[in-house]
Amino acid sequence: xxxxxxxxxxxxxxxxxxxxxxxxxxxxxxxxxxxxxxxxxxxxxxxxxxxxxxxxxxxxxxxxxxxxxxxxxxxxxxxxxxxxxxxxxxxxxxxxxxxxxxxxxxxxxxxxxxxxxxxxxxxxxxxxxxxxxxxxxxxxxxxxxxxxxxxxxxxxxxxxxxxxxxxxxxxxxxxxxxxxxxxxxxxxxxxxxxxxxxxxxxxxxxxxxxxxxxxxxxxxxxxxxxxxxxxxxxxxxxxxxxxxxxxxxxxxxxxxxxxxxxxxxxxxxxxxxxxxxxxxxxxxxxxxxxxxxxxxxxxxxxxxxxxxxxxxxxxxxxxxxxxxxxxxxxxxxxxxxxxxxxxxxxxx
Amino acid sequence: xxxxxxxxxxxxxxxxxxxxxxxxxxxxxxxxxxxxxxxxxxxxxxxxxxxxxxxxxxxxxxxxxxxxxxxxxxxxxxxxxxxxxxxxxxxxxxxxxxxxxxxxxxxxxxxxxxxxxxxxxxxxxxxxxxxxxxxxxxxxxxxxxxxxxxxxxxxxxxxxxxxxxxxxxxxxxxxxxxxxxxxxxxxxxxxxxxxxxxxxxxxxxxxxxxxxxxxxxxxxxxxxxxxxxxxxxxxxxxxxxxxxxxxxxxxxxxxxxxxxxxxxxxxxxxxxxxxxxxxxxxxxxxxxxxxxxxxxxxxxxxxxxxxxxxxxxxxxxxxxxxxxxxxxxxxxxxxxxxxxxxxxxxxx
Numbered sequence: 001x002x003x004x005x006x007x008x009x010x011x012x013x014x015x016x017x018x019x020x021x022x023x024x025x026x027x028x029x030x031x032x033x034x035x036x037x038x039x040x041x042x043x044x045x046x047x048x049x050x051x052x053x054x055x056x057x058x059x060x061x062x063x064x065x066x067x068x069x070x071x072x073x074x075x076x077x078x079x080x081x082x083x084x085x086x087x088x089x090x091x092x093x094x095x096x097x098x099x100x101x102x103x104x105x106x107x108x109x110x111x112x113x114x115x116x117x118x119x120x121x122x123x124x125x126x127x128x129x130x131x132x133x134x135x136x137x138x139x140x141x142x143x144x145x146x147x148x149x150x151x152x153x154x155x156x157x158x159x160x161x162x163x164x165x166x167x168x169x170x171x172x173x174x175x176x177x178x179x180x181x182x183x184x185x186x187x188x189x190x191x192x193x194x195x196x197x198x199x200x201x202x203x204x205x206x207x208x209x210x211x212x213x214x215x216x217x218x219x220x221x222x223x224x225x226x227x228x229x230x231x232x233x234x235x236x237x238x239x240x241x242x243x244x245x246x247x248x249x250x251x252x253x254x255x256x257x258x259x260x261x262x263x264x265x266x267x268x269x270x271x272x273x274x275x276x277x278x279x280x281x282x283x284x285x286x287x288x289x290x291x292x293x294x295x296x297x298x299x300x301x302x303x304x305x306x307x308x309x310x311x312x313x314x315x316x317x318x319x320x321x322x323x324x325x326x327x328x329x330x331x332x333x334x335x336x337x338x339x340x341x342x343x344x345x346x347x348x
Numbered sequence: 349x350x351x352x353x354x355x356x357x358x359x360x361x362x363x364x365x366x367x368x369x370x371x372x373x374x375x376x377x378x379x380x381x382x383x384x385x386x387x388x389x390x391x392x393x394x395x396x397x398x399x400x401x402x403x404x405x406x407x408x409x410x411x412x413x414x415x416x417x418x419x420x421x422x423x424x425x426x427x428x429x430x431x432x433x434x435x436x437x438x439x440x441x442x443x444x445x446x447x448x449x450x451x452x453x454x455x456x457x458x459x460x461x462x463x464x465x466x467x468x469x470x471x472x473x474x475x476x477x478x479x480x481x482x483x484x485x486x487x488x489x490x491x492x493x494x495x496x497x498x499x500x501x502x503x504x505x506x507x508x509x510x511x512x513x514x515x516x517x518x519x520x521x522x523x524x525x526x527x528x529x530x531x532x533x534x535x536x537x538x539x540x541x542x543x544x545x546x547x548x549x550x551x552x553x554x555x556x557x558x559x560x561x562x563x564x565x566x567x568x569x570x571x572x573x574x575x576x577x578x579x580x581x582x583x584x585x586x587x588x589x590x591x592x593x594x595x596x597x598x599x600x601x602x603x604x605x606x607x608x609x610x611x612x613x614x615x616x617x618x619x620x621x622x623x624x625x626x627x628x629x630x631x632x633x634x635x636x637x638x639x640x641x642x643x644x645x646x647x648x649x650x651x652x653x654x655x656x657x658x659x660x661x662x663x664x665x666x667x668x669x670x671x672x673x674x675x676x677x678x679x680x681x682x683x684x685x686x687x688x689x690x691x692x693x694x695x696x
Contacts, residue, residue: 107573110458110571110572110573110574111573112460112568112572112573112574112575112576113462113575114461114462114574114575114576114577117575117576117577118564121560124560124561124564125560125563125564127564127567127568127573127575128563128564128567128568131567131568131571131573132567132571135571135604136604139604139608143608212469212472212473213472215473215476216466216472216473216475216476219475219476219479219480220460220475220476220479223458223479223480223483224458224460224572225455225458225459225460225475225479225574226458226460226462226573226574227460227461227462227465227475227576228460228462228465228575228576229462229465256483256484256487260487260491272667276667276668276671280675280683280688281688282685282688285683285684285685285688290646290647291645291646291647294684295682295683295684296682296683296684297639297645297647297648297681297682298638298639298669298672298676298681298682299638299639299645299647299648299650299651300645300647301668301671301672301675301683302647302651302665302668302669302672303647303650303651305668305671306654306660306664306668311659311660311664312654312659312660316654316659317650319620319624320624320649320650320653320654321646321650323624323649323653324646324649324650327628327649328646333645333646334643334644334645334646335628335633335643335644335649336633336642336643336644337630337633340628340629340630340633
């Protein structure tokens with residue numbers, strides 16, 4: 001039974017998080033779901049299916065490591081190419097390898113200060129190629145790896161915020177799950193402030209710019225504006241810049257991404273609230289009645305509401321209904337173990 | 349009946365588009381859905397509900413016109429401010445109003461050539477403020493207005509591609525609907541090529557740059573790299589640049605956005621195919637059985653598959669089930685008109 005309760009925690013709502021309007025009836029359904037006809041079989045089946053789906057995803061979706069490797073190869077290739085062509089690039093120079101790396105970073109993030117500029121046709125076209133591919137690599141990195149990194153930071157941030165909160169790891173993770181995007185947004189915002197402060201202090205103290213100029217250069221960099229009147233010109237400055245620019249531009253993009261997600265989520269929640277609270281009419285019942293028995297079952301009701309929310313389309317429902325019909329061998333309107341037996345006999 | 353068939357075309361799949369595996373059974377459900385118990389009532393109800401939802405969205409989501417107005421106000425404000433502070437900006441000058449406008453556009457798109465740079469602390473901080481807000485305005489514009497504009501172009505593009513296709517407007521719109529993102533992507537790609545060609549020709553012929561330099565400047569602009577070694581320096585050039593830069597940078601962002609969407613959609617389709625073709629087992633039946641009657645109805649099956657697809661979560665289903673239970677006054681496991689009558693009597 002201990003194992004069963006853990007299993008329930010995964011497929012059901014956490015019992016100790018208060019729902020908006022808990023009702024006895026809602027629990028009725030859940031109780032039914034966790035009372036399987038054949039208790040020895042249910043757990044492996046659900047777990048197995050989730051596992052299969054995860055494995056499939058692994059094949060389709062490039063992993064964090066793959067994207068990291070891609071970024072590394074891209075940078076290495078860039079450094080080698082621009083190291084070889086460094087004589088065809090004009091501007092303030094420090095160390096040949098360092099400058100090549102700095103140029104690649106400034107180009108791929110589209111900051112483009114212009115303190116180092118290609119002067120031959122070859123290097124100009126190379127820069128064009130690198131800025132396009134660089135944008136794609138950065139976009140891929142933002143969608144995969146950065147998400148992963150933020151999730152790691154998120155836990156630390158959440159812990160720091162709720163230091164005096166009792167209840168342990170599990171409760172914390174649950175609270176984070178319900179406000180996932182909000183916490184990601186806060187985490188990125190905090191990291192962004194930290195990187196702005198670090199960059200400003202570095203330019204002010206090490207590159208010896210005025211305080212306003214330092215802040216101005218930081219803003220021009222993280223937004224990838226890069227006028228280029230102020231940039232990193234010392235050797236130490238460029239070493240710092242290589243890491244700082246890539247981190248800050250990615251964080252800035254993440255910040256806008258999460259802001260947009262937060263906004264979308266809020267809109268969705270408002271719509272969901274409206275859809276839930278709208279009074280049900282006889283006409284709604286008729287529209288929701290999928291199998292035409294003039295009654296609306298629980299699942300039919302949920303499907304109707306999801307359609308109203310715009311979460312799913314009639315087209316999707318139709319393709320699943322076709323599949324359902326093939327499985328409903330005896331055409332009874334429901335699938336039972338009898339249908340599965342029939343299907344097996346036919347295929348034999 | 350003519351009206352009915354039009355109505356059906358909106359809520360059902362188009363009858364003359366071949367589905368992947370059409371079966372008699374699938375049609376059975378649809379036939380039921382379009383045979384309402386009270387035929388005079390159904391149409392207004394579904395339409396009314398859709399209308400209400402649309403009106404709600406209008407309130408929450410800023411409209412195309414609103415975003416356009418915001419962009420206009422932003423630009424106007426920018427031009428006025430930088431017109432007043434033009435003496436604190438250094439670089440190649442043409443006309444005071446034109447330069448202010450050019451500077452605002454180059455800043456808000458984060459191209460940042462650096463051919464005009466702020467030289468006082470005031471203008472530097474103003475530029476910082478403008479690049480941040482500019483990015484937000486551009487992001488908003490991309491998510492709303494550009495989508496709308498692309499949709500308009502899309503129809504023209506589709507028509508041009510299938511000039512010799514018979515079947516009329518309705519068929520075309522239907523074919524576009526099924527490959528929505530693909531056609532949006534093609535449209536943006538085509539527009540992007542057009543804007544690259546236009547920009548290169550302009551810089552080559554009017555600004556008298558070499559051909560490679562023209563292409564290089566175009567690439568550096570649309571990616572918002574903006575090294576600034578090549579830029580628009582003549583009066584005519586800057587007039588052109590004002591419109592060209594804002595269009596090209598937005599198109600480029602759209603291009604990457606649709607590319608990402610296309611990729612996501614392909615992944616979703618692969619997963620959907622896998623979920624649909626997976627063999628159903630007894631354990632699946634038990635997991636899908638929402639109301640615990642040891643049979644899986646059509647709607648229960650669809651919900652189970654949607655959950656497997658990751659389209660909906662158990663949490664969402666639970667909140668709808670709670671609502672269902674409140675509506676199921678007689679606790680029969682289904683909602684019928686009887687439940688609605690009971691609910692009304694209680695509230696009276």
